[in-house]
Amino acid sequence: MPTESTFISTCLMDLSDSRKKLLRLLSGGGFCSGSFLADQLGTSRTTVWKQIGSLTEFGLEIDAVSGRGYRLIRPLELLDEGRIRSQLKASVNKRIREFYIHDQIDSTNRFLSSKLSESGTHGSICLAESQTAGKGRGGRTWVSPFGHNIYFSLAWRYSGGPASVSGLSLAIGVSVVRALSALGISDLGLKWPNDVLWNGKKLGGILIELSGDTHGPCAVVVGLGLNYAMSRDVGAAICQEWVDLDTITHASNPGRNQLVASLINEILPAVAEFDQTGLGPFLIDWRGLDGMKGKDVVLHMGSRKFAGTVVGISDDGLILLNTDDEGIRTFASGEVSFRPQSW
Ligand code: BTN
Secondary structure, X not given: OOOOXXXXXXXXXXXXXXXXXXXXXXXXXXXXXXXXXXXXXXXXXXXXXXXXHHHHHHOOOEEEEOOOEEEEOOOOOOOOHHHHHOOOOHXXXXXXXXXXXXXXXXXXXXXXXXXXXXXXXXXXEEEEEEEOOOEOHHHOXXXXXXXXXXXXXXXXXXXXXXXXXXXXXXXXXXXXXXXXXHOOOOOEEXXXXXXXXXXXXXXXXXXXXXXXXXOOOEEXXXXXXXXXXXXXXXXXXXXXXXXXXXXXXXXXXXXXXXXXXXXXXXXXXXXXXXXXXOOHHHHHHHHHHEOOOOOEEEEEEOOEEEEEEEEEEOOOOXXXXXXXXXXXXXXXXXXXXXXXXXX
């Protein structure tokens, strides 16, 4: 029997139209009385009450105060394809194939990866209001509460093999910084290979997932998670220093739709042209944004650890480390963290 929440698969849950309308009415953060909401939705106050209850399944916190009504504790701007597309450059807009916005999904990257075998996936975008199993690097979970951050994925095919896209995550990092800078956000930096930093704290992360044979064509899903307005409670699950745009801009953030449009306007052309341009057009910017240059770090590669000082990145996007034991060495992968005093 169909229910108001439609389960398209076990991992995808979208709000019904009436719940979405209810959420839009509440999104400004002011109190709305039960009778006002019932009028607007053409339903009874009891149904409104039940629907309010079900919104909490998505992790939304709602105040119910007798005599005043209901209020979202943290106002939000829902993602809206029309509003995003209206702010895209025409040349970018026409390159997008499918445009998905889900209310709740396990992972936007997983969603597009599972569609890569379909011919229309090249150039498809997936955004979600929340993820139940957001994927971070190194098998970590990406904390993904509803409506308060950005979870974005883009699928793209390349005619060259996986080697042709090495360095892509660095180019995306530069694109993200360019998009945020265009919106007036400063003090941004990058941490090899794929963290977006603000004053040394993690603002966002990029996860590129690749499929294809060594020599044949390959497909990538570029995933970006950006902290927009995360509550301290939810963020307590993150095991590194983090920051959100709300904190950076003192809550005068660009709207989420404007932010997503700005990101797509930068990321899509970078991804589309990367097989011709490579990392070259991004190198100067990346080096200027390098938040780890000169820092004493440990590079973790599986169970191996290399201590040294970050020299920078090579022209093909590998990290250069002046190691304690063997001088300057180049690494193609690994996790970099500050070297503890006790090392
Ligand atoms: C990192 O660990 O720094 C990378 C995080 C990438 C998270 C994003 S959120 C959108 C996309 N979907 C996912 O499941 N992960 C990426």
